[in-house]
Amino acid sequence: MVDQKITPLEFEKPLALLAQQIELLEKQIGEGAHPELENDLDRLNQQYDQLKRSLYSNLRGIDHLALARHPQRPYTRDYLGRWDSAWIEMHGDRKGVDDPAMVTGLLRMGDHKVVVCGTQKGRTIHEKKNCNFGMPQPEGYRKALRLFQHAEKFQLPIINLIDTPGAYPGLAAEEHNQAEAIAVNLRELSGLTVPVISVITGEGGSGGALAIGVANRILMLEHSVYSVISPEGCASILWRSADKVAEACTAMKMTAREIKQLGVADEVVTEPLGGAHHDADFAAEKLREALVRHLNELTKMSPKELRKDRQNKFRRLGAFVES
Amino acid sequence: MFCSRGFLSENSFQRAAPRPEGLSDNDMDLKEWFANRKKKQEQAEVKQPLTTEEYCALWTQCFQCRELLYTKDLRENLHVCPKCLYHFRVGAEQRVEQLTDPGSFEEIDANLRSSDPLGFVDSEPYPKRLRDAERKSGLVEALLSGTATMEENPVALGIMDFGHFGGSMGSVVGEKVARLIEHAEEKRLPLILFSSSGGARMQEGILSLMQLAKTSSALKSFHDAGLLYISVLTEPTYGGVTASFAMLGDIIIAEPGARVGFAGRRVIEQTIRQKLPADFQTAEYLLSHGQVDMVVERTKLRETLVQLIEFHTKQNKPKSGSSQQTEPVIPGRAG
Numbered sequence: 001m002v003d004q005k006i007t008p009l010e011f012e013k014p015l016a017l018l019a020q021q022i023e024l025l026e027k028q029i030g031e032g033a034h035p036e037l038e039n040d041l042d043r044l045n046q047q048y049d050q051l052k053r054s055l056y057s058n059l060r061g062i063d064h065l066a067l068a069r070h071p072q073r074p075y076t077r078d079y080l081g082r083w084d085s086a087w088i089e090m091h092g093d094r095k096g097v098d099d100p101a102m103v104t105g106l107l108r109m110g111d112h113k114v115v116v117c118g119t120q121k122g123r124t125i126h127e128k129k130n131c132n133f134g135m136p137q138p139e140g141y142r143k144a145l146r147l148f149q150h151a152e153k154f155q156l157p158i159i160n161l162i163d164t165p166g167a168y169p170g171l172a173a174e175e176h177n178q179a180e181a182i183a184v185n186l187r188e189l190s191g192l193t194v195p196v197i198s199v200i201t202g203e204g205g206s207g208g209a210l211a212i213g214v215a216n217r218i219l220m221l222e223h224s225v226y227s228v229i230s231p232e233g234c235a236s237i238l239w240r241s242a243d244k245v246a247e248a249c250t251a252m253k254m255t256a257r258e259i260k261q262l263g264v265a266d267e268v269v270t271e272p273l274g275g276a277h278h279d280a281d282f283a284a285e286k287l288r289e290a291l292v293r294h295l296n297e298l299t300k301m302s303p304k305e306l307r308k309d310r311q312n313k314f315r316r317l318g319a320f321v322e323s
Numbered sequence: 324m325f326c327s328r329g330f331l332s333e334n335s336f337q338r339a340a341p342r343p344e345g346l347s348d349n350d351m352d353l354k355e356w357f358a359n360r361k362k363k364q365e366q367a368e369v370k371q372p373l374t375t376e377e378y379c380a381l382w383t384q385c386f387q388c389r390e391l392l393y394t395k396d397l398r399e400n401l402h403v404c405p406k407c408l409y410h411f412r413v414g415a416e417q418r419v420e421q422l423t424d425p426g427s428f429e430e431i432d433a434n435l436r437s438s439d440p441l442g443f444v445d446s447e448p449y450p451k452r453l454r455d456a457e458r459k460s461g462l463v464e465a466l467l468s469g470t471a472t473m474e475e476n477p478v479a480l481g482i483m484d485f486g487h488f489g490g491s492m493g494s495v496v497g498e499k500v501a502r503l504i505e506h507a508e509e510k511r512l513p514l515i516l517f518s519s520s521g522g523a524r525m526q527e528g529i530l531s532l533m534q535l536a537k538t539s540s541a542l543k544s545f546h547d548a549g550l551l552y553i554s555v556l557t558e559p560t561y562g563g564v565t566a567s568f569a570m571l572g573d574i575i576i577a578e579p580g581a582r583v584g585f586a587g588r589r590v591i592e593q594t595i596r597q598k599l600p601a602d603f604q605t606a607e608y609l610l611s612h613g614q615v616d617m618v619v620e621r622t623k624l625r626e627t628l629v630q631l632i633e634f635h636t637k638q639n640k641p642k643s644g645s646s647q648q649t650e651p652v653i654p655g656r657a658g
């Protein structure tokens with residue numbers, strides 16, 4: 001049955017409407033007024049299941065985007081808490097700032113001890129503001145880099161969770177050299193000798209996502225998206241219109257399945273029907289299983305192999321013709 | 324050649340109404356006056372009908388100080404305005420000419436061409452945009468790469484050209500940068516990359532984004548091999564190029580006035596809803612915010628690069644019979 005606490009998205013409205021009717025009917029039957037309505041209820045329930053299945057198996061790019069941005073979608077901290085309630089948070093770039101938009105820490109996952117880094121969107125208004133809506137500052141990327149170096153020193157695997165619209169386009173961010181912070185992370189991640197797994201859990205927004213995305217394995221949750229520029233940015237530049245976001249989503253091929261087809265993502269992790277926010281426990285468990293499986297594989301590789309494997313992965317990406 | 328937009332004001336073509344110079348109307352035969360006027364008009368016409376293109380080819384107006392400059396002089400001054408030092412954008416081929424020993428440049432990877440991995444169509448299909456860009460710029464890609472010598476120092480040189488597809492980085496640019504880095508590492512050459520780019524190329528989607536990782540990853544090995552990489556930031560350098568190889572130089576030089584950043588000025592202004600300082604993201608602003616080692620005028624760029632290369636690659640042999648030393652490189656604004 002539908003969880004009424006979940007805010008329906010635009011494309012989910014027909015489903016929500018049907019759910020309302022079912023609920024109404026259930027209430028009437030419950031009051032014992034019209035026992036003959038039982039058949040109708042069964043029919044409606046069947047319709048509901050059918051509609052739900054067809055709706056979520058024919059999603060457009062922009063629908064995935066809406067799911068990826070759903071305000072009730074599990075965020076980094078929701079996963080970390082479910083995986084290891086005793087995970088240890090680490091703070092700060094050691095240079096003056098602790099960016100709440102980048103969460104870092106130490107965590108146990110199965111038999112593995114790992115370093116985790118993840119962008120964090122906020123749930124409440126206060127949290128959202130504090131986390132800058134999941135857009136890290138340069139200091140956030142440098143905080144992550146510090147943890148990467150920690151992982152390298154103690155030979156711990158790294159898991160990065162990505163859910164960010166991108167790096168923050170602000171004055172201080174530019175003055176503190178956002179571009180350099182990202183570039184250094186790209187270079188340093190590529191040179192690590194420990195396993196690195198990055199997961200796009202929601203939005204993978206451009207360079208700000210890639211800054212913790214240079215990994216041996218890239219996983220994407222079923223409804224997550226990954227793009228070179230926000231679809232809004234793409235629409236306004238190429239179509240010169242804010243109304244063409246749906247077209248931009250389709251043209252950029254940014255859904256999990258498309259990104260896998262392009263050879264960038266290695267695995268698409270199934271979400272509960274309707275999206276991870278319908279059952280965060282299930283989503284977290286599915287992702288944990290996938291991560292453990294990849295960790296088991298990667299920890300068999302030597303440090304040298306791990307570095308080479310990661311560099312090769314990105315060395316191959318691209319499409320061109322050589323005449 | 325550059326033709327600055329909109330500088331051909333009507334005034335620059337207006338000439339004084341033909342007047343019989345040296346003769347007053349009084350002591351002149353009317354017939355002679357008309358003949359004279361006709362002749363004057365013809366003479367004027369011989370000089371006058373410069374088409375816009377011809378005019379542009381001969382003269383260039385400085386974007387900054389509005390001075391009309393004789394294009395040939397401007398070219399000889401490396402496209403730097405002699406009056407206000409405004410640095411005009413220059414193409415990759417011109418850069419090669421300006422920087423390297425004559426005839427020493429050998430292009431590599433000239434045979435790489437963009438494909439259309441996404442089947443991308445906005446108002447036009449990507450392949451058509453590619454053809455248009457090629458026709459307009461005369462280049463097949465936004466990066467020219469190869470090896471050359473500078474004052475006999477061998478170097479690996481990559482130069483982006485903003486004139487081709489806004490200098491955007493797609494798979495080909497990324498691949499060419501990566502191959503150049505690998506070539507430089509293999510031959511143990513110093514590497515110089517000139518950036519000029521609007522960012523990653525949207526039409527190749529996520530694959531363009533991956534070029535940031537590819538080029539930065541290639542630089543990791545190069546870095547570990549102890550080799551020298553000088554990044555030169557030129558007008559304009561933004562987005563994915565800044566957030567990858569452009570900011571990873573052992574030494575970072577910017578040309579005067581060059582605008583360099585990650586996010587564009589307009590996007591930032593819209594986000595923070597406040598006006599940015601006028602010199603925001605200029606080379607000089609970057610210098611004062613610790614982001615580049617030096618701002619070097621184009622006319623001094625070649626000698627600065629050579630000095631830096633020799634400083635890092637040549638053995639420090641004491642010169643016999645002389646205490647003469649090469650001039651130290653002074654950080655900060657040269658020239």
Ligand SMILES: [Zn+2]
Pocket residue numbers: 385386387388389390404405406407408409
């Ligand atoms: Zn000038």
